[in-house]
Amino acid sequence: MAAQANALSIEELKDKGKVLRRLIIRMTTEAGSGHPSSSLSAVEVVNALWFGGFMKYDSQNPTWEARDRFILSKGHAVPVLYAAMAEAGYFSTDDVMTLRKLGSPFEGHPNMKRLPGIEASTGSLGQGLSLGIGQALGARLNKNGSNVFVVIGDGEMGEGQVWEALATAEKYKLGNLTAIIDQNTYQQTGATKDVLDLGSFEEKISAFGWHTQTIDGNCQKAVVEALEVASKVTDRPKAIISKTKKGFGILPVLEETGDLNYHGKPLSPELAEKALAFIA
Amino acid sequence: MYLGEISGLKVGQATRDAFGEALKELGDKYPEIVTVDGDVGNSTRTEVFAKAHPERGFNVGIAESNMVSVAGGLASTGHIPVVASFAAFLLCNAYDQIRMSIAFPSMNVKMVGTHAGISIGEDGPSQMGIEDVSLACSLPGVVVMVTADAVSTKKATAAMIEYEGPVYLRLGRPNVAEIYSEDDTFEIGKANTIREGDDVTIIANGLMVAGAVDAATKLAEEGISARVIDMHTVKPIDVDAIQKATRETSAIVVAEEHLAHGGLGSAVAMVVSQATPVPMAYVNVGDCFAESGDPQGLLDKYGLTAAAIIEAVKKVK
Structure with missing residues (x-):
């Protein structure tokens, strides 16, 4: 039922975060492909939204009309979403171990047609915020108090459509829309500042009329506090620039590989064992 | 000499005009209908609907990519978005968004491309959607319609709203000959x-x-x-x-x-x-x-x- 009733404390969330991280590593290593490092950076944000009392949902009734909606615009990080949804009771943790296998609804990127509870099919970057605007406008028309949360990658901010959406959300003063930019500072071929440096997201997004906050997105307490602040802003759209580290939670293990980006590849079974031990 | 003149067909409304009128009327019957525009509503005629139902008409500006995905989002909250622009801009500018935000998740969005073909005239080739049917047909699960006159366009508009799933309807700018009478039937997929x-x-x-x-x-x-x-x-x-x-x-x-x-x-x-x-x-x-x-x-x-x-x-x- 509505998660607010069962909001976890910061300490409980930290434990839950470890569970999510272990699931992310296990499912991607089992799959033999995927984006664990991109998933790991967003754990604290996804964790707080799903288990910190910030989203209304009912895992036994995924189409409940008044539910809040979560869109993972950076769809390649979907292991973090599958992990959270498994913990929320949408399906079992065994189910998600079929990630990326033929016949499994746990596809490499979110597919709402095959998996109830997924609110948007993403994977072509840049579209999630626009979809979120549509859902926020729809919720307003439906008068059901539904909120929309969209997680966007920092590399993804290079897509022009995101900026079209930022302007549009402000036009409609979508106080039921929250965007979280997972600024993990890396994208496919290197550091985001080297590939396409967009400067300060806070300055740019606030210039569009949004309420903005910049936080340490891998600090569970900071994420919860930022979401609390955002939840009280209802007259305009809200953005949280979540400064994170790609692969957070197992960084020493990734350091051993000499690749701190570690984009788009799973951990080997041996590395995964090390990572799981490190998390524990 | 206009097409149809040899046969004594009368010139009637443009298909876009018929669409606009039909959509406005359908808006009374279907509270779920919303329009999403890229600031050409007075050309596509969605403006007729939006003026009658201002709370359900969204003009997101000259930003077709965002426009199409916003329509996808609205559909996932139970609404029936009609997203319209010139055929060239809707299909060509926002093709990836149509693919990912509408076709792939089978969203109940009605895409309407007006000013299709070369008969738009003086504005020239940049404005002429001449590849839109090909692009639309390449999208799995999308119904693609091209109507001939005002009467069939009105019926097609009603049919696409009743139909559950993504549809592309291609319309033209100029007034065209009347082919049908009100008594003629129109069914999606039936020539x-x-x-x-x-x-x-x-x-x-x-x-x-x-x-x-x-x-x-x-x-x-x-x-x-x-x-x-x-x-x-x-x-x-x-x-x-x-x-x-x-x-x-x-x-x-x-x-x-x-x-x-x-x-x-x-x-x-x-x-x-x-x-x-x-x-x-x-x-x-x-x-x-x-x-x-x-x-x-x-x-x-x-x-x-x-x-x-x-x-x-x-x-x-």
Whole structure:
């Protein structure tokens, strides 16, 4: 039922975060492909939204009309979403171990047609915020108090459509829309500042009329506090620039590989064992 | 001379005008309908709906990518978004968004591309959607319709709202000949035979239906009996109507205001080649961009005429 009733404390969330991280590593290593490092950076944000009392949902009734909606615009990080949804009771943790296998609804990127509870099919970057605007406008028309949360990658901010959406959300003063930019500072071929440096997201997004906050997105307490602040802003759209580290939670293990980006590849079974031990 | 004049067809409304009126009326019956515009609502005529239902009309500015995805999001909250722009900008500018935000998740979004074809005239080739049918047909699960006149456009608009799933409806800018009367039926995926004939079949859609009727009128004077089929739904195409034509007539000519590749001609040919192959010929824009000019002059110059259809018929008959 509505998660607010069962909001976890910061300490409980930290434990839950470890569970999510272990699931992310296990499912991607089992799959033999995927984006664990991109998933790991967003754990604290996804964790707080799903288990910190910030989203209304009912895992036994995924189409409940008044539910809040979560869109993972950076769809390649979907292991973090599958992990959270498994913990929320949408399906079992065994189910998600079929990630990326033929016949499994746990596809490499979110597919709402095959998996109830997924609110948007993403994977072509840049579209999630626009979809979120549509859902926020729809919720307003439906008068059901539904909120929309969209997680966007920092590399993804290079897509022009995101900026079209930022302007549009402000036009409609979508106080039921929250965007979280997972600024993990890396994208496919290197550091985001080297590939396409967009400067300060806070300055740019606030210039569009949004309420903005910049936080340490891998600090569970900071994420919860930022979401609390955002939840009280209802007259305009809200953005949280979540400064994170790609692969957070197992960084020493990734350091051993000499690749701190570690984009788009799973951990080997041996590395995964090390990572799981490190998390524990 | 306008298409349909030879046959004495009267010039009626533009299909976009008929769409606008129909949508406004449907808005009273369906509270779920919303419009999403890229600041051309007064051209696409969604403005007629939006003025009647201001709380349900969203103009997101000149930003087609965002426009299309916003429509996808609205559909996932139970609304029936009608997202409209010029065919060229809707399909070409926002193709990835149509693919990912509408087609892939099978969103109940109605995409309407106006100002299709070269008959928009003076604004020139940058504004002419001449590849839109091909692009739309390439999207799995999307219904693709091209209507010929005002009456069928009104019926098509109602049919696409009633239909559950993604639809692309192609409309034109100029006033066009009246083909249908109010009593005629319109069903998605079911072609309408406008004129019976047993020598040759002309399959057309959009304003070329009037051209096909003109061609059939002239051919009759020469003793050639031409069947005219309005293939208003390109996808799913009416296989039965095409197969029947291959059995009952000796050749098929396909006429459309679209590029040669990927449009109605390709769709019909795929059916014919798997049925009883008969000689085929095509009347279309070919493989080129057009130019600025008056609409009728453009249709004449680029061979979208009754004369071109007659020539094609004689080639394969």
